[in-house]
Amino acid sequence: MPQLSSGGGDDLGANDEMISFKDEGEQEEKIQENAFTERDLADLKSSLVNESEINQSPNAAAVRRGQQSEERGFPDKHRDHLEGVSKQQDGGLYKSPAYSGYPFLMLPDPYLPNSSVSPSSNKVSVVQQSHGMHPLTSLLPYSNDHFSPSPPHLPTDMSQKTGVHRHQSQDLSGYYSLPPGGVGQITPSMSWQSQPVYPGLSPCGFRQSYSANLPSASSYSRFPHSLMLGPSGMHPTGIPHPAIVPPTGKQEHDQYDRGMYVKPQVETKREKEPKKPVIKKPLNAFMLYMKEMRAKVIAECTLKESAAINQILGRRWHALTREEQAKYYELARKERQLHMQLYPTWSARDNYEAGLSGVAGEKNKADWGKRKRRKREKQQDSNTDPGSPKKCRARFGLNQQTDWCGPCRRKKKCIRYLQGGGCPSPTSSDLSAIDSPCSPSPARHRLFQHQRPHSPGCSPPQPPASPLTLIPLSPPAHTRSHTRLNPEQAVARRTDLRHPPAKHTHTHVELSGKQTHGSAVLSAAKAAGLSLKVLTETQ
DNA sequence: CGGCCTTTGAAGACT
DNA sequence: AGTCTTCAAAGGCCG
Known part of the structure; x- marks a missing residue:
C-alpha cells in the first residue's frame, strides 16, 4: 500500500530517489527525457x-x-x-x-x-x-x-x-x-x-x-x-x-x-x-x-x-x-x-484461470495448480538459469541485432540460450533498452525497421541508441522475481518508493x-x- | 485466432 | 517471512 496513509508526506518529499534507480549511461537520456517529464511535471x-x-x-x-x-x-x-x-x-x-x-x-x-x-x-x-x-x-x-x-x-x-x-x-x-x-x-x-x-x-x-x-x-x-x-x-x-x-x-x-x-x-x-x-x-x-x-x-x-x-x-x-x-x-x-x-x-486467484470461469470453483482450483506447474516447467525449459539474461536482445543489445538469433528477432524464444547459452556474456551493450520515448526496445526493433526509426513526432528525435546511453533492459516479467534479489535491481526499481502492499485491501x-x-x-x-x-x- | 511481447504492482501460492 | 507466479492493459506480430 502506498505510504500515503500517514507520515504527513515526509516520505514523498525526498528528492533523492529519482537518481538512485537510474542506470549508468543514462545521463544523456535523462537529459532528453527530463525535458519531457519535467514539462509534464511543471x-x-x-x-x-x-x-x-x-x-x-x-x-x-x-x-x-x-x-x-x-x-x-x-x-x-x-x-x-x-x-x-x-x-x-x-x-x-x-x-x-x-x-x-x-x-x-x-x-x-x-x-x-x-x-x-x-x-x-x-x-x-x-x-x-x-x-x-x-x-x-x-x-x-x-x-x-x-x-x-x-x-x-x-x-x-x-x-x-x-x-x-x-x-x-x-x-x-x-x-x-x-x-x-x-x-x-x-x-x-x-x-x-x-x-x-x-x-x-x-x-x-x-x-x-x-x-x-x-x-x-x-x-x-x-x-x-x-x-x-x-x-x-x-x-x-x-x-x-x-x-x-x-x-x-x-x-x-x-x-x-x-x-x-x-x-x-x-x-x-x-x-x-x-x-x-x-x-x-x-x-x-x-x-x-x-x-x-x-x-x-x-x-x-x-x-x-x-x-x-x-x-x-x-x-x-x-x-x-x-x-x-x-x-x-x-x-x-x-x-x-x-x-x-x-x-x-x-x-485475484479467481482470474488465474484465464479463459475459464471467473468464479473459482473446485475444478478451477485443480486446473490452476496444473496450469501453474505447466508454466513453471515451460519456463524452466527455456530458462534453466533464471537469474541470467536469456534473450539475445538482452545479451547483445540494440546495436548488435545482427547477432540476435532469428527467434529473438521475431519476438520468439531465444534459441541460443536453449542451445546452451552460447551467447557471449553481456557487456555494456547488453544494457540496451529504450533510451527515450523514441527508442524502441531492441526486442521491438523489428517493428521500427519498417516504421520511422526516428519519428518526428517524438521529442526529441533520437539517434540510434548508443550503448552509453542505454540502460539495462528490465528482465521479463517471469524473471523479475529473481532479479528482485539483485541489489542493483532493487535500487533501480526504487523500492524505497514502492509503497508497501495494502495487506488489508x-x-x-x-x-x-x-x-x-x-x-x-x-x-x-x-x-x-x-x-x-x-x-x-x-x- | 490464440499467444507472445513488455511494463509495474498487487495478490495469492508456494517454500 | 521471503520467494515465486499470475494477472491486470494495450495492440501489433507470429505461427
Missing part, C-alpha cells in the same frame, strides 16, 4: 496549485453535501485507517479540475471518512466537472458513463454475482445527478490539459478524455472504454462498470472503440445473456499510469506496439516524482477498495463517513470512474 504542479483554489468552490462543497446520505457500515478500524490516509491524500488526487471538456465527477469521498469536510476545507474531493477534468481522468476513460444522471436502467436485482453484497442503492441517482450549477464554473486549468488531443490516433480511449463534454449519446459512443458497456458489459449491480467486460476480454475494446455503445442495447443484451461475471483485477498504479499515458506516447513516438510503448512508459514511470506516482498509487488504492466493496468475495474498508453500502460504492465508482471490470461469461 504542468502537473501548476494544476495542483490551481485545483486547490478551484476546489474551494462552494459548488463543489454543495455537490459533496448531496452525497452524504448513507449510513456507515464498516468497522471503525478501517475508518481509522482511512482517516489517516485521507488526511493526507484526499486533497491530492481527486481535486484537480485541470481537464477541460471532460465530464468528471470527482470521487465523492465515499472512501474517505472525512467526506463531510467543511466547505472551508481545501480537501473537497467531490467536484463535479463537466468542463474541468481530473488529472487522472484519462486514467478513467470510462468515467463518462458516470455522468449519466439517474441511471434509469438500474435493475432491481443487483445480486447477480454470488457473494457480492448488494445494498440497494435507492439513492444512487442522487450520486449521479449532477447539479448543473456545479460544473461550468470550474475553469479548466492547465496541467495535463496541455496534453494534445490526438484525433488521429487509433482508438485507445484517451483522446476522448480531452474532448468530451457532458455525456450524451454521442459522447457515450465516443468512449471506447469498457464502462461504455456493450451487450454483456453490465456490472452485476446493473450499473455499467468498467470491470464488466465481455467474455472475450477484448471485445470490450473493439466494441467500444467502434462507438457501438448504445445504452438500450446494454439492457436488452444483458437480459438475453445472464452470465457469470468474471471480475477483472483492479488496476495497479502503473496500469493506471499506462492507460493515461499510452496515447501520449503513441502520439509522440508514433509507436503502436504496446510492448515498446510499455517500455517507454515503464521508464517514464520511474522518472515520475514521488508526488506524481503517489497520485496513481492512491488512485489504485481506491480502485482496490472499490473493487473490494463491489466484490467482497472476489479473489481485502478487508472491508470504510469508504465513507456515511456511504458504506453498494450504492455508495457504486456511486463512488461512477464518480471516480474506477476501472473495475467484470468479464461476463458467455453461456
Whole structure:
C-alpha cells in the first residue's frame, strides 16, 4: 500500500530517489527525457496549485453535501485507517479540475471518512466537472458513463454475482445527478490539459478524455472504454462498470472503440445473456499510469506496439516524482477498495484461470495448480538459469541485432540460450533498452525497421541508441522475481518508493463517513470512474 | 485466432 | 517471512 496513509508526506518529499534507480549511461537520456517529464511535471504542479483554489468552490462543497446520505457500515478500524490516509491524500488526487471538456465527477469521498469536510476545507474531493477534468481522468476513460444522471436502467436485482453484497442503492441517482450549477464554473486549468488531443490516433480511449463534454449519446459512443458497456458489459449491480467486460476480454475494446455503445442495447443484451461475471483485477498504479499515458506516447513516438510503448512508459514511470506516482498509487488504492466493496468475495486467484470461469470453483482450483506447474516447467525449459539474461536482445543489445538469433528477432524464444547459452556474456551493450520515448526496445526493433526509426513526432528525435546511453533492459516479467534479489535491481526499481502492499485491501474498508453500502460504492465508482471490470461469461 | 511481447504492482501460492 | 507466479492493459506480430 502506498505510504500515503500517514507520515504527513515526509516520505514523498525526498528528492533523492529519482537518481538512485537510474542506470549508468543514462545521463544523456535523462537529459532528453527530463525535458519531457519535467514539462509534464511543471504542468502537473501548476494544476495542483490551481485545483486547490478551484476546489474551494462552494459548488463543489454543495455537490459533496448531496452525497452524504448513507449510513456507515464498516468497522471503525478501517475508518481509522482511512482517516489517516485521507488526511493526507484526499486533497491530492481527486481535486484537480485541470481537464477541460471532460465530464468528471470527482470521487465523492465515499472512501474517505472525512467526506463531510467543511466547505472551508481545501480537501473537497467531490467536484463535479463537466468542463474541468481530473488529472487522472484519462486514467478513467470510462468515467463518462458516470455522468449519466439517474441511471434509469438500474435493475432491481443487483445480486447477480454470488457473494457480492448488494445494498440497494435507492439513492444512487442522487450520486449521479449532477447539479448543473456545479460544473461550468470550474475553469479548466492547465496541467495535463496541455496534453494534445490526438484525433488521429487509433482508438485507445484517451483522446476522448480531452474532448468530451457532458455525456450524451454521442459522447457515450465516443468512449471506447469498457464502462461504455456493450451487450454483456453490465456490472452485476446493473450499473455499467468498467470491470464488466465481455467474455472475450477484448471485445470490450473493439466494441467500444467502434462507438457501438448504445445504452438500450446494454439492457436488452444483458437480459438475453445472464452470465457469470468474471471480475477483472483492479488496476495497479502503473496500469493506471499506462492507460493515461499510452496515447501520449503513441502520439509522440508514433509507436503502436504496446510492448515498446510499455517500455517507454515503464521508464517514464520511474522518472515520475514521488508526488506524481503517489497520485496513481492512491488512485489504485481506491480502485482496490472499490473493487473490494463491489466484490467482497472476489479473489485475484479467481482470474488465474484465464479463459475459464471467473468464479473459482473446485475444478478451477485443480486446473490452476496444473496450469501453474505447466508454466513453471515451460519456463524452466527455456530458462534453466533464471537469474541470467536469456534473450539475445538482452545479451547483445540494440546495436548488435545482427547477432540476435532469428527467434529473438521475431519476438520468439531465444534459441541460443536453449542451445546452451552460447551467447557471449553481456557487456555494456547488453544494457540496451529504450533510451527515450523514441527508442524502441531492441526486442521491438523489428517493428521500427519498417516504421520511422526516428519519428518526428517524438521529442526529441533520437539517434540510434548508443550503448552509453542505454540502460539495462528490465528482465521479463517471469524473471523479475529473481532479479528482485539483485541489489542493483532493487535500487533501480526504487523500492524505497514502492509503497508497501495494502495487506488489508481485502478487508472491508470504510469508504465513507456515511456511504458504506453498494450504492455508495457504486456511486463512488461512477464518480471516480474506477476501472473495475467484470468479464461476463458467455453461456 | 490464440499467444507472445513488455511494463509495474498487487495478490495469492508456494517454500 | 521471503520467494515465486499470475494477472491486470494495450495492440501489433507470429505461427
